[in-house]
Amino acid sequence: MAGEEMVRVAVDQELCIGAGVCELLEPEVFELDNDIVISSVTGDELLPRARADVVVDRCPSRAIAIVEEEL
Amino acid sequence: MRSTADMAPPSAAAVDTPNVTDPSLYLEGIPHDRFAQIRATPGLAWHPYEDGGFWAVTRHAEVRHVSRNPELFSSAIGHTNLWDLEADALEARRSLIDTDAPDHTRLRRLVAGAFTPKNIRRWEETVRAITGELLDEFVAQGGGDWVDMVAAPLPIQVILTMLGVPTDDADYLVELSNYLVEGTGDAQSIPPDAFGNTTELRLLPFNSPASHALFEYGEGMRQQRQNDLRDDLVSHLVQAESDVERMSRNEYRNMFHLLVFAGNETTRTAISHGGMALAAFPDEWQRVLDDPGLIDSAAEEVLRWATPVMHMRRTATTNSELAGTPIAEGDKVVMWYASANRDEAVFEDPFRFDVSRANSNHFAFGGGGPHLCLGAFLARLEVTVLLEEMAKRSICLEQTSEPVRARSNFVHGVLSVGMQPAGGTN
Numbered sequence: 078m079a080g081e082e083m084v085r086v087a088v089d090q091e092l093c094i095g096a097g098v099c100e101l102l103e104p105e106v107f108e109l110d111n112d113i114v115i116s117s118v119t120g121d122e123l124l125p126r127a128r129a130d131v132v133v134d135r136c137p138s139r140a141i142a143i144v145e146e147e148l
Numbered sequence: 149m150r151s152t153a154d155m156a157p158p159s160a161a162a163v164d165t166p167n168v169t170d171p172s173l174y175l176e177g178i179p180h181d182r183f184a185q186i187r188a189t190p191g192l193a194w195h196p197y198e199d200g201g202f203w204a205v206t207r208h209a210e211v212r213h214v215s216r217n218p219e220l221f222s223s224a225i226g227h228t229n230l231w232d233l234e235a236d237a238l239e240a241r242r243s244l245i246d247t248d249a250p251d252h253t254r255l256r257r258l259v260a261g262a263f264t265p266k267n268i269r270r271w272e273e274t275v276r277a278i279t280g281e282l283l284d285e286f287v288a289q290g291g292g293d294w295v296d297m298v299a300a301p302l303p304i305q306v307i308l309t310m311l312g313v314p315t316d317d318a319d320y321l322v323e324l325s326n327y328l329v330e331g332t333g334d335a336q337s338i339p340p341d342a343f344g345n346t347t348e349l350r351l352l353p354f355n356s357p358a359s360h361a362l363f364e365y366g367e368g369m370r371q372q373r374q375n376d377l378r379d380d381l382v383s384h385l386v387q388a389e390s391d392v393e394r395m396s397r398n399e400y401r402n403m404f405h406l407l408v409f410a411g412n413e414t415t416r417t418a419i420s421h422g423g424m425a426l427a428a429f430p431d432e433w434q435r436v437l438d439d440p441g442l443i444d445s446a447a448e449e450v451l452r453w454a455t456p457v458m459h460m461r462r463t464a465t466t467n468s469e470l471a472g473t474p475i476a477e478g479d480k481v482v483m484w485y486a487s488a489n490r491d492e493a494v495f496e497d498p499f500r501f502d503v504s505r506a507n508s509n510h511f512a513f514g515g516g517g518p519h520l521c522l523g524a525f526l527a528r529l530e531v532t533v534l535l536e537e538m539a540k541r542s543i544c545l546e547q548t549s550e551p552v553r554a555r556s557n558f559v560h561g562v563l564s565v566g567m568q569p570a571g572g573t574n
C-alpha cells in the first residue's frame with residue numbers, strides 16, 4: 078500500500094513454542110526450523126505495520142516484537 | 149492467598165451470580181442465558197464452587213487477557229480444572245496442559261513440529277480418504293447415529309494414524325475417552341477397579357480408572373517402539389523419553405494420554421455440533437453448497453458454534469486487577485470460552501449461525517495464549533475436509549432424534565444424535 082510504514086520484526090527464541098502461527102500468517106518472513114521447532118525471521122524482511130501488528134497479536138507465546146528503529 | 153475468612157463472596161455482585169457449574173444444566177445445552185447475564189454485569193463475577201469459588205471470566209477481552217498473561221495466571225498451580233488437586237495428585241497427573249514455562253516450552257517443542265500448519269497439510273489426503281469412507285457408509289446406510297458413524301471415528305482414526313497406533317483399536321480408545329468425559333461430570337458408570345486399576349482414583353486424570361487403561365496402552369506402545377523406531381509420533385516421543393533431560397517417563401505417559409484424549413474427544417464434539425447446526429440451519433448450508441468459497445469461514449463458524457471445551461482454569465500468581473475487580477494471589481480464575489464465543493461486543497448477532505461470519509477470532513482453541521490448542525490446525529483440517537466432502541456429495545442433514553448430551557460443564561459433548569442424509573439442490 079502506498080506510503081504504508083514498513084517495520085522490522087524479531088522473534089524471541091526463548092519464548093517461541095513453535096505453534097507456527099507466524100509462519101502461516103507471513104510465510105515470506107517467518108520460518109520454523111523443523112528440528113528445533115523454533116521460529117526465526119528469514120533474511121531481513123520487512124512488514125507493513127498493520128500486518129506486523131496482527132502477527133504480534135496472534136503469536137500465542139508473545140515471542141514476536143516490532144523492532145523500533147529508524148529505517 | 150485469600151484466607152478462608154474472606155472465602156465469602158468478595159464482591160456484592162457475587163450474591164446474584166447464576167450457577168454455571170452444575171453439570172446437569174448441560175444436559176439441556178450450554179446455559180447461555182446465565183452466561184449472558186454474567187457478561188452484562190460490570191467487573192468480574194465471583195462464582196461459588198464447592199467450599200470456595202472462582203472468578204468467572206466471561207467476556208472475550210478478559211478471557212484473552214488471562215490467557216495471554218501466563219506469568220499472572222498460572223496453569224501449573226492447583227489444577228486447570230475447577231477443583232484443586234492435592235500436590236501429589238497434581239504431580240502424578242501433570243501434562244503439557246498443566247505446566248508453565250519453562251517446562252511448558254520444553255514439552256511443547258517436543259510435539260509442536262508435528263502440528264504446525266505447514267506440517268499438518270501433509271495429512272490432508274489421509275483425512276480426506278477417511279472422511280470419504282465414513283460419509284459414503286453413512287449415505288449407504290441411510291443415516292444413523294451421527295456421532296457413532298462420523299463424528300467419533302474421523303478424529304480418532306486420524307490421531308491414531310499420526311501416533312502410529314493401530315486403527316483397529318479405535319473403538320476401544322473411544323470407549324476409554326467416553327469414560328474420561330464421565331469423569332469430568334459427577335457420575336462415573338464404572339467401578340474404581342475397572343480395567344484392572346489399582347491406583348487411587350485421585351492420582352489419575354479425570355479421576356477415572358479408564359486413565360489407567362490408557363496409560364497401560366501407552367506403555368505398551370512405548371515398549372513396542374523402543375526397539376522398532378518408525379516415522380510416527382509415538383517413536384518421536386520414545387526417542388525424546390530416552391533422554392530424561394528432554395522428557396521423563398511420567399511426562400511420556402501423560403503426553404500419550406493427552407494426545408489420545410484431546411485428539412479425539414474435542415474434534416468429535418465439534419463435528420457433532422457441526423452436523424446439528426447444518427441440520428438446524430439448512431439455508432446456511434445451502435449457501436456453502438452454492439459457494440464453496442465459504443468453506444473456510446463455515447468451518448470456523450462450526451468451531452465457534454460448538455466450543456467443545458467450555459472453560460479452562462488458571463490460578464493467580466500475584467495480586468492484580470481485571471475489569472476493575474481486584475484478584476488476589478491464589479484465586480481461581482476461570483476462562484469461559486463458551487461465553488466469550490457468544491460475546492455480543494465481539495461477534496455481531498452471536499446467536500446466529502453464520503457461515504460467512506467475517507470475524508473468526510473465536511476462542512474454541514483457547515484465548516490466544518501459549519496453551520493455544522496444539523491440535524488447532526489438525527482439527528481445522530478435519531472440519532474443513534468434512535465440509536468439503538459433504539458438499540462434494542451434496543449431502544444435506546436432517547436430524548432424526550434429539551441429541552443425548554454429556555453431563556459435563558467442561559466438555560460440550562454429544563453422546564448420540566440421529567441424522568439422515570437428504571439430497572441438496574445443487
Ligand code: HEM
Pocket residue numbers: 223228244245246256307406407410411412414415416418451455456457460485511512513514515518519520521522523524526527
Ligand atoms: C475442535 C477440536 C479441538 C478443540 C475445540 C480443542 C480445544 C483446546 C483448548 C481450548 C485448549 C486450551 C487449553 C488451555 O487454554 O489451557 C487445547 C489445548 C490442547 N489441545 Fe486441543 N482442541 C481440539 C483438538 C485437538 C486435537 C485434534 C489435538 C491433537 C493433538 C489437541 C491437543 C491439544 C493439546 C496437546 C493441548 C495442550 C496444549 C498446551 O497446553 O500447550 N486438541 N485444546
